[in-house]
Amino acid sequence: MTATLSPAAFWQPDEECMHREELAQLQLERLQATLSRVARSVPFYRAAFDAIRFDPDDLRSLDDLRRLPFTTKGDLADAYPYGFLAVPLREVVRLHGTGGSGGSGIVMGYTRNDIKTWANLMARMLVAEGVTKDDVLQITFDYGLFTGAFGVHFAAERLGASVIPISSGNTKRQIKIMVDYKTTALVSTPSYALHLIEAMRAANLNMNALSLRRVLVGGEPFREESRRQIQEALGVTVTDNYAVSELLGPGVAGECLERNGLHLNEDHFIPEIVDPVTLAPLPPGAEGELVLTSLTKEAFPLIRFRTRDLTTLDTGPCPCGRTSARIRRMRARTDDMLIIKGVNVFPAQVEAVLAEVDQTAPRYQLVIERRDALDVATVLVEVSQSVFFDEMRRQAGYRDLLRHRLASDLGVTFDVKLVEKSTMDSVAAKGKVVDLRKR
Amino acid sequence: MLTVRTLDVAYGAVTVLRGVSLHVKEGEVVAIVGANGAGKTTLLKAITGLVRPRRGDVRLRGESILEVGTARIVARGCSLVPEGRQIFGDLSVRDNLLLGAHVQYRRGKAAEVRADLERILGMFPILGKRSGQLGGTLSGGEQQMLAIGRALMARPTLLMLDEPSMGLAPLVVKEIFNVISTISLAGCTVLLVEQNARGALKIAHRGYVLETGRIVLEGSAEDLLASREMQRAYLGRDVNLETARVTT
Numbered sequence: 124m125t126a127t128l129s130p131a132a133f134w135q136p137d138e139e140c141m142h143r144e145e146l147a148q149l150q151l152e153r154l155q156a157t158l159s160r161v162a163r164s165v166p167f168y169r170a171a172f173d174a175i176r177f178d179p180d181d182l183r184s185l186d187d188l189r190r191l192p193f194t195t196k197g198d199l200a201d202a203y204p205y206g207f208l209a210v211p212l213r214e215v216v217r218l219h220g221t222g223g224s225g226g227s228g229i230v231m232g233y234t235r236n237d238i239k240t241w242a243n244l245m246a247r248m249l250v251a252e253g254v255t256k257d258d259v260l261q262i263t264f265d266y267g268l269f270t271g272a273f274g275v276h277f278a279a280e281r282l283g284a285s286v287i288p289i290s291s292g293n294t295k296r297q298i299k300i301m302v303d304y305k306t307t308a309l310v311s312t313p314s315y316a317l318h319l320i321e322a323m324r325a326a327n328l329n330m331n332a333l334s335l336r337r338v339l340v341g342g343e344p345f346r347e348e349s350r351r352q353i354q355e356a357l358g359v360t361v362t363d364n365y366a367v368s369e370l371l372g373p374g375v376a377g378e379c380l381e382r383n384g385l386h387l388n389e390d391h392f393i394p395e396i397v398d399p400v401t402l403a404p405l406p407p408g409a410e411g412e413l414v415l416t417s418l419t420k421e422a423f424p425l426i427r428f429r430t431r432d433l434t435t436l437d438t439g440p441c442p443c444g445r446t447s448a449r450i451r452r453m454r455a456r457t458d459d460m461l462i463i464k465g466v467n468v469f470p471a472q473v474e475a476v477l478a479e480v481d482q483t484a485p486r487y488q489l490v491i492e493r494r495d496a497l498d499v500a501t502v503l504v505e506v507s508q509s510v511f512f513d514e515m516r517r518q519a520g521y522r523d524l525l526r527h528r529l530a531s532d533l534g535v536t537f538d539v540k541l542v543e544k545s546t547m548d549s550v551a552a553k554g555k556v557v558d559l560r561k562r
Numbered sequence: 563m564l565t566v567r568t569l570d571v572a573y574g575a576v577t578v579l580r581g582v583s584l585h586v587k588e589g590e591v592v593a594i595v596g597a598n599g600a601g602k603t604t605l606l607k608a609i610t611g612l613v614r615p616r617r618g619d620v621r622l623r624g625e626s627i628l629e630v631g632t633a634r635i636v637a638r639g640c641s642l643v644p645e646g647r648q649i650f651g652d653l654s655v656r657d658n659l660l661l662g663a664h665v666q667y668r669r670g671k672a673a674e675v676r677a678d679l680e681r682i683l684g685m686f687p688i689l690g691k692r693s694g695q696l697g698g699t700l701s702g703g704e705q706q707m708l709a710i711g712r713a714l715m716a717r718p719t720l721l722m723l724d725e726p727s728m729g730l731a732p733l734v735v736k737e738i739f740n741v742i743s744t745i746s747l748a749g750c751t752v753l754l755v756e757q758n759a760r761g762a763l764k765i766a767h768r769g770y771v772l773e774t775g776r777i778v779l780e781g782s783a784e785d786l787l788a789s790r791e792m793q794r795a796y797l798g799r800d801v802n803l804e805t806a807r808v809t810t
Contacts (some may be wrong), residue, residue: 148567148585151583152583152584152770152777152780155568155776156777156779160778160779160791179776181581183581210791234789240785419781
């Protein structure tokens with residue numbers, strides 16, 4: 124099958140198209156090395172393996188992986204900041220992070236080799252999505268602790284494409300640069316791509332005159348309807364990317380031009396699908412929570428990491444020639460984590476900010492809606508006695524302070540509305556989180 | 563071409579290899595590096611049937627060779643250049659080389675053997691010059707070349723070398739590694755076991771780091787050369803990082 128394909132269709136053809144039997148051998152070798160390293164270098168895994176009397180030398184087959192305990196985001200947060208590093212900090216050349224400042228964040232380290240591997244894995248995805256060295260990529264992800272922008276950035280440079288590291292925000296400027304710099308590939312969340320389209324429509328810009336050929340989306344789940352809208356409005360190909368910040372960032376999985384599932388880089392990550400409640404392994408093809416084990420990470424290796432993403436796994440052949448398993452596009456998450464404007468947000472983080480600003484920890488409700496294809500998040504906060512709501516100026520100050528703190532701690536702008544007790548009483552029944560986007 | 567799966571080898575009560583898995587693809591040069599006593603030689607002995615593993619499997623082109631026996635493994639195209647050369651000091655260079663062709667003789671290919679002998683003497687000009695001399699009178703580097711030449715006389719498709727650089731002067735080591743590269747370029751797959759990690763990885767495509775009987779690292783030769791973990795493992799230090807880690 125692969126013989127008929129041109130080598131330009133792959134970044135690392137030997138790895139991307141290897142026989143699945145060869146892949147299993149490679150996974151076993153890498154798993155053994157990884158387990159023996161984490162057992163020595165990561166206290167969490169040493170203790171976890173000791174507890175079940177597991178010696179990495181006893182690993183006989185890939186199925187033995189199922190005996191091992193899971194790693195959760197909570198485990199990683201408990202070890203904040205450096206408890207999960209498997210190498211001394213001096214060997215770490217980059218640090219990324221997720222989560223807020225409330226002590227619940229996760230810090231991911233990367234060695235020089237990790238950075239190189241990351242760029243190669245994401246470059247595979249870019250090539251699978253049709254990007255070549257002749258492309259001009261406009262990266263509208265936020266450049267910062269978030270893995271998204273840097274993950275795509277270094278991969279695109281490795282590929283030899285031209286990168287515009289414009290980062291997020293300032294829609295007018297994004298559009299001007301897209302026109303002037305002749306951007307051929309836009310890297311964005313699907314909602315931001317839709318927002319850009321709306322803005323271009325409003326500005327009466329002739330979208331057919333753009334050089335844009337493809338939009339690489341990621342960072343949030345989206346409907347096929349959104350893909351269709353973007354493709355039709357811009358006359359582009361839209362491909363989806365799956366990132367897991369704790370494991371790597373973007374480059375874990377991505378669609379090829381067939382767009383029939385996201386190819387997972389199985390020579391670097393072993394996927395499992397488990398029942399999110401019982402955590403029992405599910406048969407092939409069943410929907411469940413995606414669990415991933417890293418096979419080549421040096422600084423931050425993770426064993427059976429629970430991604431909380433619900434999907435299915437397909438190991439059937441893909442016409443593109445890649446032999447890796449494909450995960451179905453994400454539809455839902457297993458826990459209460461919200462993805463707002465592409466940023467992971469936990470209601471508990473909102474609670475923490477409220478408790479800090481207002482010592483009485485007022486009742487609140489988080490409302491997320493989609494307006495003009497963009498996420499809009501509002502926090503309703505019950506005003507308590509500590510707020511002088513009879514004094515308009517103080518009230519506005521309180522609201523601004525909350526808005527500012529939420530934005531700086533969570534990385535997402537929230538609209539803050541102060542409501543009276545009676546109002547909160549009537550809406551509280553709907554729960555702390557009302558996600559209107561799902562309707 | 564060669565696949566080793568979860569191999570355990572013990573000498574009596576002492577376990578020397580623990581769950582070792584590795585593979586060598588056709589045309590590759592794969593290096594197995596590690597400190598003294600890591601189990602490198604035992605691994606080669608297990609692959610070539612000289613010791614019996616307690617558990618695990620060794621497959622050559624998909625077929626298990628555990629029950630095959632050393633002589634037949636050679637006949638299937640695997641040759642081993644043993645540690646310490648082990649050439650016959652009382653025989654001439656030429657006779658040493660011809661002994662390596664016993665498999666070919668058995669197949670009645672005397673004419674091919676003569677051609678191979680000329681080819682190998684051409685490949686190692688120094689052996690050509692000393693072809694009548696007794697093996698024992700050669701220098702260490704020359705003896706190593708003789709050992710490699712002898713292994714090549716069996717026309718292997720997989721050549722395994724055990725510490726070919728051991729005890730040789732740096733310049734000679736370089737020459738030996740050049741010879742191995744040449745053999746690889748000629749189409750022979752190579753499994754190279756070395757304590758000289760840097761030298762071996764420089765000519766290898768991929769590598770494995772063996773430490774106290776376990777594979778603790780694997781990867782492309784380039785990545786391993788850049789890996790600090792490799793340096794620690796290779797130095798044989800206990801990589802309990804309690805002291806080196808930044809505590810929080």
